[in-house]
Amino acid sequence: MSLTEAVRAVLDQLVPVLDARTDLVLRSLVPEDLKPIRSALSELGRADEFTNFSKGDDE
Numbered sequence: 001m002s003l004t005e006a007v008r009a010v011l012d013q014l015v016p017v018l019d020a021r022t023d024l025v026l027r028s029l030v031p032e033d034l035k036p037i038r039s040a041l042s043e044l045g046r047a048d049e050f051t052n053f054s055k056g057d058d059e
Helices: 005-027 031-048
Strands: none
């Protein structure tokens, strides 16, 4: 997938805002609530290793 410069500019502005919001939400959770979230994110990260999405391939 390729992105236009305009889309990249929007993402450059949006991603830090979304990251900050995610950090705020996660900091509000107690450790017991974070454990299944971290586990799910870890599984998604492993699944990503079997795709081409993070490499930017079009196919």
